[in-house]
Amino acid sequence: MTAKAGARVVTITSGKGGVGKTTTTANLGIALARLGKKVVVMDADIGLRNLDIVMGLENRIVYDLVDVIEGRCQLRQAMIKHKQFPELYLIPAAQTRDKTAISPSDMVSITDKLRPEFDFIIIDCPAGIERGFRNAIAAADEVLIVTNPEVSAVRDADRIIGLLEANNKGPGKLILNRMKGDMVKKGEMLSPDDVTDILSIKLIGIVPEDENVIPASNSGVPVALNENSKAGIAFRNIARRLCGEEVPLMPVQDTSGGFLQRLSRLFGGN
Amino acid sequence: MTGFFERLFGTGGNKGSGAAARERLQFILVHDRINLPPEQLQAMKAEILAVISRYVSVNSEQVDIALQQRDRDSLLVAEIPFTKAIDTDEARQRMADPEKTDNNMDDA
Ligand SMILES: Nc1ncnc2c1ncn2[C@@H]1O[C@H](COP(=O)(O)OP(=O)(O)OP(=O)(O)O)[C@@H](O)[C@H]1O
Ligand SMILES: [Mg+2]
Numbered sequence: 001m002t003a004k005a006g007a008r009v010v011t012i013t014s015g016k017g018g019v020g021k022t023t024t025t026a027n028l029g030i031a032l033a034r035l036g037k038k039v040v041v042m043d044a045d046i047g048l049r050n051l052d053i054v055m056g057l058e059n060r061i062v063y064d065l066v067d068v069i070e071g072r073c074q075l076r077q078a079m080i081k082h083k084q085f086p087e088l089y090l091i092p093a094a095q096t097r098d099k100t101a102i103s104p105s106d107m108v109s110i111t112d113k114l115r116p117e118f119d120f121i122i123i124d125c126p127a128g129i130e131r132g133f134r135n136a137i138a139a140a141d142e143v144l145i146v147t148n149p150e151v152s153a154v155r156d157a158d159r160i161i162g163l164l165e166a167n168n169k170g171p172g173k174l175i176l177n178r179m180k181g182d183m184v185k186k187g188e189m190l191s192p193d194d195v196t197d198i199l200s201i202k203l204i205g206i207v208p209e210d211e212n213v214i215p216a217s218n219s220g221v222p223v224a225l226n227e228n229s230k231a232g233i234a235f236r237n238i239a240r241r242l243c244g245e246e247v248p249l250m251p252v253q254d255t256s257g258g259f260l261q262r263l264s265r266l267f268g269g270n
Numbered sequence: 271m272t273g274f275f276e277r278l279f280g281t282g283g284n285k286g287s288g289a290a291a292r293e294r295l296q297f298i299l300v301h302d303r304i305n306l307p308p309e310q311l312q313a314m315k316a317e318i319l320a321v322i323s324r325y326v327s328v329n330s331e332q333v334d335i336a337l338q339q340r341d342r343d344s345l346l347v348a349e350i351p352f353t354k355a356i357d358t359d360e361a362r363q364r365m366a367d368p369e370k371t372d373n374n375m376d377d378a
Contacts (some may be wrong), residue, residue, distance in 0.1 A: 151291050151298070158299050161342070171342065187286030194292045198299065200341045 003141060006115030007040075010122050010242065011140035012175075015156030017127030019148045020177040023213060024235070025124035026054040027224040031239035033085035034224070037119040040079065042110075043093035044136040045126040046101055052092045056220020057082065066094035066101045068110065075113055084225075099131040104138030111139040120242075129163060137164065143172035144204060149179055149190040158199055173204040175238065180209050181252045192252060205238035206249055207231050300337050303344050311337065318348070327353045 012025045029041035043051035052058040063078040082088040111121050125136035147157040164170035183189035196203050210231035216223045223232035237247045315335045334349040
Protein backbone atom coordinates (compact mmCIF):
# COMPACT_ATOMS: atom_id res chain seq x y z
CA MET A 1 0.00 0.00 0.00
CA THR A 2 1.32 3.43 -0.83
CA ALA A 3 0.37 5.79 1.97
CA LYS A 4 -1.97 8.63 1.16
CA ALA A 5 -1.00 12.11 2.34
CA GLY A 6 -2.50 13.61 5.47
CA ALA A 7 -4.25 11.76 8.26
CA ARG A 8 -3.59 8.12 9.05
CA VAL A 9 -6.78 6.10 9.03
CA VAL A 10 -6.79 3.55 11.85
CA THR A 11 -9.63 1.04 12.13
CA ILE A 12 -10.43 -0.64 15.44
CA THR A 13 -11.90 -4.10 14.89
CA SER A 14 -12.29 -7.46 16.66
CA GLY A 15 -14.61 -9.99 15.10
CA LYS A 16 -16.25 -10.87 18.41
CA GLY A 17 -18.66 -8.36 19.91
CA GLY A 18 -18.29 -6.64 23.24
CA VAL A 19 -14.52 -6.94 23.60
CA GLY A 20 -13.86 -3.19 23.81
CA LYS A 21 -13.71 -1.64 20.32
CA THR A 22 -15.83 1.39 21.16
CA THR A 23 -14.03 1.91 24.47
CA THR A 24 -10.70 1.74 22.63
CA THR A 25 -11.80 4.12 19.86
CA ALA A 26 -13.04 6.72 22.34
CA ASN A 27 -9.94 6.50 24.50
CA LEU A 28 -7.46 6.59 21.63
CA GLY A 29 -9.30 9.60 20.24
CA ILE A 30 -8.99 11.41 23.57
CA ALA A 31 -5.42 10.27 24.17
CA LEU A 32 -4.27 11.39 20.70
CA ALA A 33 -6.03 14.74 21.20
CA ARG A 34 -4.19 15.12 24.52
CA LEU A 35 -0.96 14.68 22.57
CA GLY A 36 -1.99 17.66 20.46
CA LYS A 37 -3.12 15.65 17.42
CA LYS A 38 -6.02 16.63 15.21
CA VAL A 39 -8.37 13.68 15.36
CA VAL A 40 -11.70 12.47 13.97
CA VAL A 41 -13.34 9.44 15.54
CA MET A 42 -15.93 7.83 13.32
CA ASP A 43 -18.66 5.41 14.40
CA ALA A 44 -19.10 2.84 11.63
CA ASP A 45 -21.49 0.69 13.67
CA ILE A 46 -24.58 1.76 11.72
CA GLY A 47 -27.80 1.05 13.61
CA LEU A 48 -26.06 0.49 16.95
CA ARG A 49 -24.72 3.94 17.70
CA ASN A 50 -22.48 3.88 20.82
CA LEU A 51 -19.39 5.98 20.42
CA ASP A 52 -21.28 9.25 21.01
CA ILE A 53 -22.45 8.01 24.41
CA VAL A 54 -19.05 6.76 25.53
CA MET A 55 -17.62 10.17 24.59
CA GLY A 56 -20.43 12.15 26.20
CA LEU A 57 -21.50 13.81 22.94
CA GLU A 58 -24.92 12.23 22.34
CA ASN A 59 -26.90 15.40 23.01
CA ARG A 60 -25.27 17.37 20.25
CA ILE A 61 -25.99 15.09 17.31
CA VAL A 62 -27.98 16.62 14.48
CA TYR A 63 -26.63 14.78 11.44
CA ASP A 64 -24.85 11.46 11.09
CA LEU A 65 -22.62 9.49 8.72
CA VAL A 66 -25.52 8.29 6.58
CA ASP A 67 -26.87 11.86 6.24
CA VAL A 68 -23.49 12.85 4.81
CA ILE A 69 -23.40 9.93 2.40
CA GLU A 70 -26.95 10.52 1.22
CA GLY A 71 -26.31 14.22 0.75
CA ARG A 72 -28.65 15.62 3.42
CA CYS A 73 -25.84 17.66 4.96
CA GLN A 74 -22.27 18.76 4.48
CA LEU A 75 -19.53 16.64 6.06
CA ARG A 76 -18.71 19.52 8.43
CA GLN A 77 -22.27 19.59 9.74
CA ALA A 78 -22.03 15.99 10.93
CA MET A 79 -18.77 16.58 12.79
CA ILE A 80 -19.30 17.16 16.51
CA LYS A 81 -16.55 19.05 18.27
CA HIS A 82 -15.45 17.65 21.63
CA LYS A 83 -16.15 19.91 24.62
CA GLN A 84 -12.62 19.81 25.97
CA PHE A 85 -10.52 19.29 22.83
CA PRO A 86 -11.36 21.67 19.98
CA GLU A 87 -9.35 19.54 17.54
CA LEU A 88 -11.18 16.31 18.32
CA TYR A 89 -14.34 15.53 16.35
CA LEU A 90 -16.90 12.74 16.31
CA ILE A 91 -18.83 11.60 13.27
CA PRO A 92 -21.74 9.58 14.68
CA ALA A 93 -23.37 6.52 13.12
CA ALA A 94 -27.01 6.56 12.08
CA GLN A 95 -29.20 4.91 14.68
CA THR A 96 -32.18 4.03 12.51
CA ARG A 97 -30.50 2.56 9.45
CA ASP A 98 -28.43 -0.54 8.75
CA LYS A 99 -25.00 -1.35 7.31
CA THR A 100 -26.27 -1.44 3.73
CA ALA A 101 -26.80 2.33 3.91
CA ILE A 102 -23.07 2.78 3.33
CA SER A 103 -20.51 1.13 1.06
CA PRO A 104 -16.74 0.67 1.27
CA SER A 105 -16.22 3.35 -1.39
CA ASP A 106 -18.30 5.84 0.65
CA MET A 107 -15.87 5.32 3.51
CA VAL A 108 -12.90 5.90 1.23
CA SER A 109 -14.34 9.13 -0.16
CA ILE A 110 -15.29 10.53 3.27
CA THR A 111 -11.89 9.77 4.79
CA ASP A 112 -10.16 11.22 1.73
CA LYS A 113 -12.02 14.49 2.33
CA LEU A 114 -10.89 14.52 5.96
CA ARG A 115 -7.27 13.49 5.43
CA PRO A 116 -5.80 16.91 4.54
CA GLU A 117 -7.05 18.53 7.76
CA PHE A 118 -6.32 15.87 10.37
CA ASP A 119 -3.56 13.70 11.82
CA PHE A 120 -5.67 10.66 12.69
CA ILE A 121 -9.03 9.23 11.68
CA ILE A 122 -10.05 6.44 14.05
CA ILE A 123 -12.89 4.19 12.89
CA ASP A 124 -14.97 2.12 15.32
CA CYS A 125 -15.89 -1.10 13.47
CA PRO A 126 -19.02 -3.11 14.21
CA ALA A 127 -18.66 -6.71 15.42
CA GLY A 128 -18.71 -9.47 12.81
CA ILE A 129 -17.11 -10.06 9.43
CA GLU A 130 -19.89 -8.87 7.15
CA ARG A 131 -20.62 -5.65 5.29
CA GLY A 132 -20.03 -3.44 8.34
CA PHE A 133 -16.54 -4.86 8.75
CA ARG A 134 -15.77 -4.38 5.06
CA ASN A 135 -16.99 -0.78 5.24
CA ALA A 136 -14.86 -0.07 8.29
CA ILE A 137 -11.60 -1.46 6.87
CA ALA A 138 -12.02 -0.09 3.33
CA ALA A 139 -10.19 3.15 4.05
CA ALA A 140 -7.81 1.85 6.71
CA ASP A 141 -4.08 2.47 6.52
CA GLU A 142 -3.65 0.48 9.72
CA VAL A 143 -5.86 -1.88 11.65
CA LEU A 144 -5.83 -2.52 15.39
CA ILE A 145 -7.47 -5.76 16.50
CA VAL A 146 -8.96 -5.74 19.98
CA THR A 147 -9.29 -9.04 21.81
CA ASN A 148 -9.78 -10.38 25.32
CA PRO A 149 -7.72 -13.18 26.86
CA GLU A 150 -10.44 -15.76 26.18
CA VAL A 151 -10.53 -18.65 23.70
CA SER A 152 -13.53 -17.42 21.69
CA ALA A 153 -12.29 -13.83 21.41
CA VAL A 154 -8.81 -14.92 20.29
CA ARG A 155 -10.30 -17.34 17.79
CA ASP A 156 -12.33 -14.52 16.24
CA ALA A 157 -9.27 -12.26 16.23
CA ASP A 158 -7.43 -14.94 14.24
CA ARG A 159 -10.23 -15.03 11.69
CA ILE A 160 -10.10 -11.24 11.39
CA ILE A 161 -6.32 -11.27 10.90
CA GLY A 162 -6.77 -13.83 8.10
CA LEU A 163 -9.41 -11.64 6.44
CA LEU A 164 -7.22 -8.55 6.78
CA GLU A 165 -4.37 -10.37 5.06
CA ALA A 166 -6.69 -11.51 2.29
CA ASN A 167 -7.74 -7.87 1.79
CA ASN A 168 -4.18 -6.50 1.86
CA LYS A 169 -4.87 -4.73 5.13
CA GLY A 170 -2.92 -7.11 7.31
CA PRO A 171 -1.54 -8.17 9.58
CA GLY A 172 -2.50 -5.32 11.93
CA LYS A 173 -1.52 -4.95 15.55
CA LEU A 174 -3.13 -6.38 18.63
CA ILE A 175 -4.69 -4.72 21.68
CA LEU A 176 -5.23 -7.17 24.50
CA ASN A 177 -8.05 -5.73 26.59
CA ARG A 178 -9.45 -6.70 30.01
CA MET A 179 -6.28 -8.43 31.12
CA LYS A 180 -6.23 -9.56 34.73
CA GLY A 181 -2.67 -9.88 35.98
CA ASP A 182 -3.64 -11.81 39.10
CA MET A 183 -5.47 -14.45 37.07
CA VAL A 184 -2.51 -14.84 34.72
CA LYS A 185 -0.29 -15.36 37.76
CA LYS A 186 -2.60 -18.07 39.00
CA GLY A 187 -2.48 -19.74 35.58
CA GLU A 188 -6.20 -19.18 35.10
CA MET A 189 -5.95 -16.86 32.11
CA LEU A 190 -4.18 -16.80 28.76
CA SER A 191 -1.10 -14.62 29.13
CA PRO A 192 -0.08 -11.90 26.66
CA ASP A 193 2.70 -14.21 25.45
CA ASP A 194 0.23 -17.03 24.87
CA VAL A 195 -1.97 -14.79 22.76
CA THR A 196 0.79 -13.19 20.69
CA ASP A 197 2.49 -16.57 20.14
CA ILE A 198 -0.70 -18.11 18.90
CA LEU A 199 -1.78 -15.19 16.70
CA SER A 200 1.77 -14.34 15.54
CA ILE A 201 1.13 -10.63 15.39
CA LYS A 202 2.60 -7.61 17.12
CA LEU A 203 1.12 -6.33 20.34
CA ILE A 204 0.58 -2.56 20.56
CA GLY A 205 -0.88 -2.56 24.04
CA ILE A 206 -2.25 -4.45 27.01
CA VAL A 207 -5.23 -2.82 28.73
CA PRO A 208 -6.06 -4.14 32.17
CA GLU A 209 -9.53 -4.87 33.43
CA ASP A 210 -10.36 -1.66 35.28
CA GLU A 211 -13.42 -0.77 37.30
CA ASN A 212 -13.06 2.83 36.21
CA VAL A 213 -14.15 1.93 32.66
CA ILE A 214 -17.88 1.51 33.29
CA PRO A 215 -18.27 4.68 35.41
CA ALA A 216 -16.35 6.47 32.66
CA SER A 217 -18.89 5.32 30.08
CA ASN A 218 -21.71 6.17 32.46
CA SER A 219 -20.57 9.75 32.69
CA GLY A 220 -19.28 10.11 29.12
CA VAL A 221 -15.74 10.90 30.26
CA PRO A 222 -13.37 8.20 28.92
CA VAL A 223 -10.71 6.78 31.27
CA ALA A 224 -7.94 8.30 29.16
CA LEU A 225 -8.85 11.52 31.02
CA ASN A 226 -8.43 9.85 34.42
CA GLU A 227 -4.83 10.23 35.62
CA ASN A 228 -5.09 7.31 38.05
CA SER A 229 -6.85 4.75 35.92
CA LYS A 230 -4.63 1.83 34.83
CA ALA A 231 -6.70 1.36 31.68
CA GLY A 232 -6.40 5.10 31.05
CA ILE A 233 -2.61 4.91 31.28
CA ALA A 234 -2.61 1.88 28.95
CA PHE A 235 -4.70 3.72 26.33
CA ARG A 236 -2.49 6.81 26.57
CA ASN A 237 0.55 4.57 26.03
CA ILE A 238 -1.03 3.01 22.95
CA ALA A 239 -1.63 6.51 21.56
CA ARG A 240 2.04 7.36 22.08
CA ARG A 241 3.09 4.14 20.35
CA LEU A 242 0.81 5.02 17.44
CA CYS A 243 2.72 8.28 17.18
CA GLY A 244 5.95 6.34 16.90
CA GLU A 245 7.20 6.71 20.46
CA GLU A 246 8.88 3.71 22.11
CA VAL A 247 6.91 3.05 25.26
CA PRO A 248 7.62 -0.19 27.13
CA LEU A 249 4.65 -2.48 27.77
CA MET A 250 3.33 -2.44 31.32
CA PRO A 251 4.34 -5.71 33.02
CA VAL A 252 1.31 -7.93 33.53
CA GLN A 253 1.63 -8.21 37.30
CA ASP A 254 1.36 -4.43 37.57
CA THR A 255 -2.10 -4.49 36.07
CA SER A 256 -3.66 -5.84 39.23
CA GLY A 257 -1.81 -4.06 41.98
CA GLY A 258 1.84 -4.24 42.82
CA PHE A 259 4.01 -5.85 45.43
CA LEU A 260 2.44 -3.99 48.34
CA GLN A 261 -1.03 -5.02 47.32
CA ARG A 262 0.05 -8.65 47.11
CA LEU A 263 1.73 -8.28 50.48
CA SER A 264 -1.46 -6.97 52.05
CA ARG A 265 -3.50 -9.75 50.42
CA LEU A 266 -1.11 -12.25 51.88
CA PHE A 267 -1.71 -10.90 55.35
CA GLY A 268 -5.45 -11.01 55.06
CA GLY A 269 -6.03 -7.60 53.52
CA ASN A 270 -7.84 -7.14 50.24
CA MET B 271 -0.72 -24.87 49.20
CA THR B 272 1.52 -22.55 47.21
CA GLY B 273 4.50 -21.24 49.05
CA PHE B 274 4.61 -17.95 50.93
CA PHE B 275 7.23 -16.49 48.59
CA GLU B 276 5.48 -17.66 45.48
CA ARG B 277 2.38 -15.78 46.50
CA LEU B 278 4.35 -12.79 47.65
CA PHE B 279 6.29 -12.50 44.41
CA GLY B 280 3.42 -13.55 42.25
CA THR B 281 5.15 -16.49 40.61
CA GLY B 282 4.41 -20.16 40.27
CA GLY B 283 1.26 -22.09 39.50
CA ASN B 284 0.89 -22.35 35.74
CA LYS B 285 -1.09 -25.54 35.36
CA GLY B 286 -4.52 -23.91 35.62
CA SER B 287 -7.20 -23.46 32.98
CA GLY B 288 -4.97 -20.97 31.16
CA ALA B 289 -2.86 -23.85 29.85
CA ALA B 290 -6.01 -25.66 28.73
CA ALA B 291 -7.16 -22.49 26.95
CA ARG B 292 -3.86 -22.30 25.13
CA GLU B 293 -4.00 -25.91 23.98
CA ARG B 294 -7.60 -25.73 22.86
CA LEU B 295 -6.93 -22.52 20.95
CA GLN B 296 -3.96 -23.99 19.14
CA PHE B 297 -6.02 -26.99 18.07
CA ILE B 298 -8.98 -24.87 16.97
CA LEU B 299 -6.84 -22.44 14.97
CA VAL B 300 -4.92 -25.15 13.13
CA HIS B 301 -8.21 -26.33 11.66
CA ASP B 302 -9.74 -22.85 11.22
CA ARG B 303 -6.74 -21.66 9.25
CA ILE B 304 -6.82 -24.44 6.66
CA ASN B 305 -10.59 -24.79 6.84
CA LEU B 306 -10.39 -28.55 7.31
CA PRO B 307 -12.13 -30.29 10.21
CA PRO B 308 -10.21 -32.86 12.32
CA GLU B 309 -11.87 -35.98 10.81
CA GLN B 310 -11.01 -34.89 7.28
CA LEU B 311 -7.45 -34.18 8.27
CA GLN B 312 -7.23 -37.72 9.67
CA ALA B 313 -8.65 -39.12 6.43
CA MET B 314 -6.11 -37.12 4.41
CA LYS B 315 -3.23 -38.45 6.49
CA ALA B 316 -4.45 -42.03 6.04
CA GLU B 317 -4.65 -41.53 2.27
CA ILE B 318 -1.16 -40.05 2.07
CA LEU B 319 0.19 -42.99 4.00
CA ALA B 320 -1.68 -45.44 1.81
CA VAL B 321 -0.21 -43.89 -1.35
CA ILE B 322 3.32 -44.00 0.01
CA SER B 323 2.89 -47.58 1.20
CA ARG B 324 2.07 -48.63 -2.36
CA TYR B 325 5.63 -47.76 -3.40
CA VAL B 326 7.76 -48.33 -0.36
CA SER B 327 7.45 -50.26 2.81
CA VAL B 328 6.74 -47.91 5.69
CA ASN B 329 7.31 -48.33 9.37
CA SER B 330 3.82 -47.27 10.34
CA GLU B 331 4.47 -47.03 14.09
CA GLN B 332 6.96 -44.24 13.53
CA VAL B 333 4.95 -42.21 11.04
CA ASP B 334 4.38 -38.63 12.03
CA ILE B 335 2.28 -36.42 9.77
CA ALA B 336 1.30 -33.19 11.46
CA LEU B 337 0.10 -29.70 10.69
CA GLN B 338 2.49 -27.08 11.91
CA GLN B 339 2.30 -23.31 12.12
CA ARG B 340 5.13 -21.13 10.93
CA ASP B 341 4.24 -17.55 11.79
CA ARG B 342 0.75 -17.36 10.35
CA ASP B 343 1.27 -20.01 7.67
CA SER B 344 0.21 -23.62 8.02
CA LEU B 345 2.34 -26.45 6.71
CA LEU B 346 1.98 -30.19 6.64
CA VAL B 347 5.14 -31.80 7.93
CA ALA B 348 5.61 -35.51 7.44
CA GLU B 349 8.20 -37.80 8.88
CA ILE B 350 7.73 -41.20 7.30
CA PRO B 351 10.52 -43.67 8.05
CA PHE B 352 10.85 -46.52 5.55
CA THR B 353 11.60 -50.01 6.66
CA LYS B 354 14.95 -51.20 5.32
CA ALA B 355 14.39 -52.92 1.98
CA ILE B 356 17.53 -54.97 1.55
CA ASP B 357 17.68 -58.35 -0.07
CA THR B 358 14.34 -58.14 -1.79
CA ASP B 359 14.12 -58.89 -5.52
CA GLU B 360 13.22 -55.32 -6.20
CA ALA B 361 16.25 -53.92 -4.40
CA ARG B 362 18.58 -56.28 -6.18
CA GLN B 363 17.17 -55.23 -9.53
CA ARG B 364 17.52 -51.56 -8.64
CA MET B 365 21.19 -52.03 -7.89
CA ALA B 366 21.80 -53.94 -11.08
CA ASP B 367 20.17 -51.38 -13.35
CA PRO B 368 19.85 -47.93 -11.79
CA GLU B 369 18.72 -46.22 -15.03
CA LYS B 370 15.71 -48.44 -15.32
CA THR B 371 14.51 -47.58 -11.84
CA ASP B 372 14.69 -43.86 -12.70
CA ASN B 373 12.35 -44.50 -15.60
CA ASN B 374 10.07 -46.48 -13.36
CA MET B 375 9.86 -43.48 -11.07
CA ASP B 376 8.71 -41.30 -13.96
CA ASP B 377 6.05 -43.79 -14.93
CA ALA B 378 4.65 -43.87 -11.44
N1 LIG C 1 -10.56 -2.63 30.20
C1 LIG C 1 -11.85 -2.74 30.60
N2 LIG C 1 -12.16 -2.89 31.91
C2 LIG C 1 -13.44 -3.01 32.31
N3 LIG C 1 -14.50 -2.96 31.48
C3 LIG C 1 -14.27 -2.82 30.17
C4 LIG C 1 -12.94 -2.70 29.65
N4 LIG C 1 -13.03 -2.56 28.31
C5 LIG C 1 -14.34 -2.59 27.99
N5 LIG C 1 -15.09 -2.75 29.09
C6 LIG C 1 -16.57 -2.85 29.15
O1 LIG C 1 -16.97 -3.88 28.26
C7 LIG C 1 -18.19 -3.56 27.63
C8 LIG C 1 -18.04 -3.67 26.12
O2 LIG C 1 -17.15 -2.67 25.65
P1 LIG C 1 -17.34 -1.94 24.26
O3 LIG C 1 -18.71 -1.43 24.10
O4 LIG C 1 -16.22 -0.99 24.11
O5 LIG C 1 -17.14 -3.19 23.30
P2 LIG C 1 -17.37 -3.27 21.71
O6 LIG C 1 -16.33 -4.19 21.20
O7 LIG C 1 -17.43 -1.92 21.13
O8 LIG C 1 -18.81 -3.94 21.66
P3 LIG C 1 -19.74 -4.12 20.32
O9 LIG C 1 -19.16 -5.29 19.59
O10 LIG C 1 -21.08 -4.41 20.88
O11 LIG C 1 -19.65 -2.86 19.54
C9 LIG C 1 -18.56 -2.17 28.09
O12 LIG C 1 -19.48 -2.28 29.15
C10 LIG C 1 -17.25 -1.60 28.59
O13 LIG C 1 -17.45 -0.64 29.60
MG1 LIG D 1 -18.96 -1.02 19.90
